Amino acid sequence: MPEIIAAGHLCVDIIPRIPPGAASGAGWLAPGRLTEVGEAVLTTGGSASNTGLALHKLGVDVRLVARLGDDLLGHLIGQIIAGFDPHLAESFVIAQGEASSYTIVISPPGVDRCFLHCPGTNHTFGPEDVSEELLARTQMLHFGYPPLMRRMYERGGRALAELFRRAKERGATTSLDLVMPDPAQPGGQADWRAILARTLPHVDIFAPSLEELLYMLDRPRFDALEREAAGASLLDLASPELVSDLAADALALGAQMVMIKLGHRGLYLRSGAMGRALGRGAPADVARWRERELWAPALRVAVVGTVGAGDATIAGFLTAILRGQGPEEAAISAAAVGACNVEAADATSGVRSWQETQARLAAPWERLDAGIASGGWRPDAGRGLWRGPRDRG
Secondary structure, three states, X not given: OOXXXXXEOOEEEEEEOOOOOOOOOOOOOOXXXXXXXXXXXXXXXXXXXXXXXXXXXXXOOEEEEOEEEOOHHHHHXXXXXXXXXXXXXXXXXXXXXXXXXXXXXXXXXXXXOEEEEEOHHHHHOOHHHOOXXXXXXXXXXXXXXXXXXXXXXXXXHHHHHHHHHHHHHOOOEEEEEOOOXXXXXXXXXXXXXXXXXXXHHHOOEEOOEHHHHHHHHOHHHHHHHHHHHOOOOHHHHOOHHHHHHHHHHHHHOOOOEEEEEOHHHOEEEEEOOOOOOOOOOOOOOHHHHOOOEEEEOOEOOOOOOOOOHHHHHHHHHHHHHHOOOOHHHHHHHHHHHHHHHOOOOOOOOOOOOHHHHHHHHHOOOOEOOOOOOOOOOEEEOOOOEEEOOOOOO
């Protein structure tokens, strides 16, 4: 029985190596101009790949579930994933006559990246692509990036809610991750409060980033903070009260617990009364998880790249629950897996085994300042985290 299904958005990333100087001048991508570049790096991206492969590296028995086309790119995606372990790719759905998803990543040295993305089969993914048999056997279902998957957000998110309802009916613990949508595209213009209101009553673990949750639940405040940030990080302007209010809103919509990813400020964990059954992947001691409010600061590392950091953090959190850790330990473990991730340029190379990660945590490891030393927050110096004013632990 697989411990976790990692389902959702999956694509192949095509990343040309652009040597220094090749992208000099404003017209290096002008029509008719040929710019010589290096070999292409081919890797998979998206939630199913990033979180799924991180879980695999942490030693979790995981199956990736995604929808691929019957084209060359679909075969390439399958080969890349199977190269890690053939079992990871055995539950892919092949859609005849559909085009697979890909992203061309243009990343010149010293210049911010840009992306050319084809959603492909991600737009036609539906709840039927996760088999009843697999849902009945797994301990957890994790699903990610519905704002990039048309069937999952259209019609008020009925397909997304249906997938989570089916998973709960079959006894699985459920986990949902988001992604920041493009405001100019249909996924960014959907009524996400309504979609989450329909879906979160079937979600045990809700793991969005602060920016995503603020965009979807309080768009006017998101826009105001974006203007105030003026190109800097919105995270630095977010008060602990704002983070707590957003988590309380998500709990009121139906989630059992909310883990908000905060980038360089770490992660925030809030849980409610947890009155309904959590499924086969539930924490070992549910009582320890009721009505908690914790903030785990980020851990100091040399940052090489941040691709997939949030996905890796979620993988660490889910693994911690499956391995019997309590909320304090799970929050810290999640922060540690995310920290290891950013020590490499790609989405998964930095992730270490569960044993290596725990050994690293057992040694001294500096925490970064999370900027929360007020408002009733109190430090737990022995664990290296903060306890919030609503923490009942």
